[in-house]
Amino acid sequence: MVSIKELSQEEYLLKGHIACAGCGLAISLRLLFKALGNKVILVVPACCSSVIPGSYPFTSFAVPVQNMLFEATGATASGVVAALRQRDVKDVTVVGWAGDGGTFDIGIQALSGAAERETDFIYVCYDNEAYGNTGVQRSGATPYGAWTTTTPTGKKERKKNMPFIMAAHRIPYVATACPSYPIDFINKLKKAKEIKGTKFIHLLVPCSTGWRYDTSKTVEMGRLAVQTGIWTLFEIEYSTFKLNPPSDRLIDKAKRKPVKEYLTLQGRFRNLTEGDIEKIQRWVDEDWERYRELASRPCV
Amino acid sequence: MSIPPKPRKETPITTLSVPTVGGMGKTGSWRTFRPIVDYSKCTRCTLCWIYCPDGAITRQEDDSPKIDYDYCKGCGICANECPVKAITMEREAE
Amino acid sequence: MSQTVIDTANHIVAYAAKAARVQVIAAYPITPQTSIVERIAELVESGEFDTEYIRVESEHSAMSTCIGAAAAGVRTFTATAAHGLVLMHEALHWASGSRLPIVMPVVNRTLGPGWNIWADLTDSMSQRDTGWIQFYCADNQEVFDTIIQAYKLCENEQILLPVMICLEAFILSHTYMPVEIPDQKKIDGFLPPYKPKWFLDVDNPLTHGNIVSPKWYMEFRYMIQEAMETAKQLIPEIDKEFGECFGFEHGGLIEKYKCEDADLILLAMGTIGSEAKIAVDNLRKEGLRVGSARIRVFRPFPKEEIRKLAENTQMFAIIDRGISFGMDGFLAEETKASLYNQKDQPLIAGFIAGLGGRDVTFKTVEKIAKKSSEWMRTDRVEKEAVWVDLRE
Numbered sequence: 001m002v003s004i005k006e007l008s009q010e011e012y013l014l015k016g017h018i019a020c021a022g023c024g025l026a027i028s029l030r031l032l033f034k035a036l037g038n039k040v041i042l043v044v045p046a047c048c049s050s051v052i053p054g055s056y057p058f059t060s061f062a063v064p065v066q067n068m069l070f071e072a073t074g075a076t077a078s079g080v081v082a083a084l085r086q087r088d089v090k091d092v093t094v095v096g097w098a099g100d101g102g103t104f105d106i107g108i109q110a111l112s113g114a115a116e117r118e119t120d121f122i123y124v125c126y127d128n129e130a131y132g133n134t135g136v137q138r139s140g141a142t143p144y145g146a147w148t149t150t151t152p153t154g155k156k157e158r159k160k161n162m163p164f165i166m167a168a169h170r171i172p173y174v175a176t177a178c179p180s181y182p183i184d185f186i187n188k189l190k191k192a193k194e195i196k197g198t199k200f201i202h203l204l205v206p207c208s209t210g211w212r213y214d215t216s217k218t219v220e221m222g223r224l225a226v227q228t229g230i231w232t233l234f235e236i237e238y239s240t241f242k243l244n245p246p247s248d249r250l251i252d253k254a255k256r257k258p259v260k261e262y263l264t265l266q267g268r269f270r271n272l273t274e275g276d277i278e279k280i281q282r283w284v285d286e287d288w289e290r291y292r293e294l295a296s297r298p299c300v
Numbered sequence: 301m302s303i304p305p306k307p308r309k310e311t312p313i314t315t316l317s318v319p320t321v322g323g324m325g326k327t328g329s330w331r332t333f334r335p336i337v338d339y340s341k342c343t344r345c346t347l348c349w350i351y352c353p354d355g356a357i358t359r360q361e362d363d364s365p366k367i368d369y370d371y372c373k374g375c376g377i378c379a380n381e382c383p384v385k386a387i388t389m390e391r392e393a394e
Numbered sequence: 395m396s397q398t399v400i401d402t403a404n405h406i407v408a409y410a411a412k413a414a415r416v417q418v419i420a421a422y423p424i425t426p427q428t429s430i431v432e433r434i435a436e437l438v439e440s441g442e443f444d445t446e447y448i449r450v451e452s453e454h455s456a457m458s459t460c461i462g463a464a465a466a467g468v469r470t471f472t473a474t475a476a477h478g479l480v481l482m483h484e485a486l487h488w489a490s491g492s493r494l495p496i497v498m499p500v501v502n503r504t505l506g507p508g509w510n511i512w513a514d515l516t517d518s519m520s521q522r523d524t525g526w527i528q529f530y531c532a533d534n535q536e537v538f539d540t541i542i543q544a545y546k547l548c549e550n551e552q553i554l555l556p557v558m559i560c561l562e563a564f565i566l567s568h569t570y571m572p573v574e575i576p577d578q579k580k581i582d583g584f585l586p587p588y589k590p591k592w593f594l595d596v597d598n599p600l601t602h603g604n605i606v607s608p609k610w611y612m613e614f615r616y617m618i619q620e621a622m623e624t625a626k627q628l629i630p631e632i633d634k635e636f637g638e639c640f641g642f643e644h645g646g647l648i649e650k651y652k653c654e655d656a657d658l659i660l661l662a663m664g665t666i667g668s669e670a671k672i673a674v675d676n677l678r679k680e681g682l683r684v685g686s687a688r689i690r691v692f693r694p695f696p697k698e699e700i701r702k703l704a705e706n707t708q709m710f711a712i713i714d715r716g717i718s719f720g721m722d723g724f725l726a727e728e729t730k731a732s733l734y735n736q737k738d739q740p741l742i743a744g745f746i747a748g749l750g751g752r753d754v755t756f757k758t759v760e761k762i763a764k765k766s767s768e769w770m771r772t773d774r775v776e777k778e779a780v781w782v783d784l785r786e
Contacts, residue, residue: 050603069458069484215377
């Protein structure tokens with residue numbers, strides 16, 4: 001169990017990148033490299049991460065990065081992994097680093113295929129719950145009621161449940177994480193690195209530009225997501241479901257903060273009625289009943 | 301940092317970019333507020349360092365934060381997360 | 395030891411991939427390419443073919459996987475047809491723009507609706523703008539040889555562009571023909587291991603393909619065009635070298651047959667080009683001075699060779715197995731464009747034939763040649779494009 005102070009001070013996301021001020025993704029990238037070092041090849045589809053390193057001839061990534069077509073992360077990573085094997089290159093981790101658009105929507109086919117083929121790589125979906133790079137349009141990861149530029153009166157559908165979709169592929173490791181819990185995320189990456197097969201980590205990344213809150217609140221927003229139970233930290237290893245701290249203490253509803261505390265802090269939820277908030281609270285409670293059940297038996 | 305384009309002969313055959321600090325300029329210029337550290341209150345917990353999205357905070361010998369104002373965008377996360385409120389955000393001078 | 399086999403072009407493709415010592419294959423089945431991926435699977439699972447074979451879940455993914463593998467520094471291969479090719483259109487652009495030497499046989503099958511699995515060149519012709527080099531083969535021997543030649547060509551530092559090798563659905567893909575497969579040691583001598591110009595390397599971290607502004611972009615495109623121009627020189631050289639090494643040559647950019655004294659030259663591609671040779675022999679017996687020019691390489695378009703052919707002849711009859719809607723047949727368009735502003739401009743008649751696998755034999759070609767000869771006598775082409783054997 002590593003502590004924050006023990007983490008490496010090497011930075012492989014270099015200063016001067018052009019992410020928005022307060023960007024949760026930028027924090028996450030720094031944490032990625034603290035967990036895995038620089039013997040990493042990133043496959044990055046069209047997403048915020050293709051833009052924040054800046055433009056040719058410069059980049060802020062100090063590791064090899066293959067930028068690629070929006071839908072193709074899973075497929076491209078499969079090719080990189082196979083090539084490294086052919087070249088007998090050892091000790092290099094291939095990481096598919098994709099936004100929610102390139103994972104839930106346009107990229108789901110390639111990810112599903114890569115997982116079914118037991119491709120040996122780590123896939124991290126950094127989820128800011130919209131197509132952030134192109135100006136905050138809705139994605140399959142956008143939660144119910146959220147404003148986006150293509151759902152100006154609030155999204156009418158619920159968020160796709162990606163971790164369980166990936167668990168249904170019977171891959172060895174599925175986890176959720178959040179940069180507001182840096183040691184948890186780092187531990188999960190280190191654990192994933194040691195496992196053979198497809199590893200999927202779903203990272204909630206608060207985005208002040210898309211979610212409409214003050215830039216200083218990014219880390220706080222992630223914490224609140226977990227404290228209200230809207231975001232849950234868990235792992236699924238094959239069919240064993242396990243809640244991670246602090247989510248493991250929130251099975252009792254009384255210990256969870258009401259979702260209202262999280263929703264009212266974000267401009268994107270300004271359109272929610274009391275009825276909507278009740279609905280969301282009910283859904284969260286239902287999810288938690290399921291988590292309580294799953295924590296006691298195999299889930300897939 | 302805007303550089304004049306190189307002659308074609310010196311350009312690689314495809315868009316291969318080189319890791320560079322500040323390739324797009326000193327992003328500290330984006331700032332409207334700047335963080336100021338009160339080192340007498342600072343407990344050297346290093347949370348500000350881990351949470352800085354821009355890597356603009358480095359740890360000094362005693363683990364206290366050093367802020368690189370060339371690249372600090374003034375987001376205020378460090379001030380918000382500091383458990384002892386040792387960092388305050390002050391408006392940049394005009 | 396070289397050996398002669400009698401096999402379908404599809405199976406020959408699989409053997410060529412093995413002979414080329416391809417390191418990563420990512421492919422998705424589609425009629426009539428399926429026997430390629432099936433034979434590859436058999437060779438891999440029997441242990442005969444040491445390669446990484448990724449059975450991807452779509453053609454878009456097939457090309458994306460090849461791009462990932464090539465970017466990571468290995469020799470890659472895929473194969474497809476028709477809708478599969480068109481599905482990977484976006485990725486074709488990314489492959490050429492990344493300057494990755496990927497080789498891909500395309501079994502030319504037409505596009506739907508309805509589902510027509512038979513031969514025409516619309517699929518690969520509709521991809522002519524993607525920056526891929528394109529070869530069109532007339533027999534199974536040429537398919538094998540061209541795959542080996544293609545790797546030698548595209549891995550050359552001056553080229554570094556992906557290559558499509560086109561062969562017609564069923565006419566070649568499923569037809570048994572004798573093919574001489576050279577000794578592996580000789581092939582290894584002709585085609586050394588791949589040395590990538592750039593690749594993903596943790597010891598030299600670079601970011602490939604991030605944002606590029608108008609200030610920088612255009613030169614990258616110019617360099618692709620330059621590579622295409624250089625390919626026009628290298629292709630005949632490599633074909634000649636291959637011939638000296640293995641005994642088979644395929645005409646370089648254009649396979650010419652009896653063109654030296656021809657008044658009328660038939661321009662065609664693929665198997666229609668072979669049928670044209672038989673037609674030429676038959677017509678000559680009847681006294682017509684005809685020749686045929688099989689355009690083997692469509693990208694880069696062999697403008698200079700076409701202009702040379704135009705110098706000594708009165709007329710071109712151009713047979714297209716496909717059409718660009720709203721304009722003419724692909725070959726006809728581009729031939730005409732190559733001859734604009736030139737001193738020697740033969741009469742040109744365009745013919746659209748064989749779409750969706752409608753049969754085109756030497757008899758069809760003779761008909762085309764005779765019609766063209768009539769027009770040649772009046773020095774006037776009645777119709778810019780004639781659709782051959784069309785039901786009224």
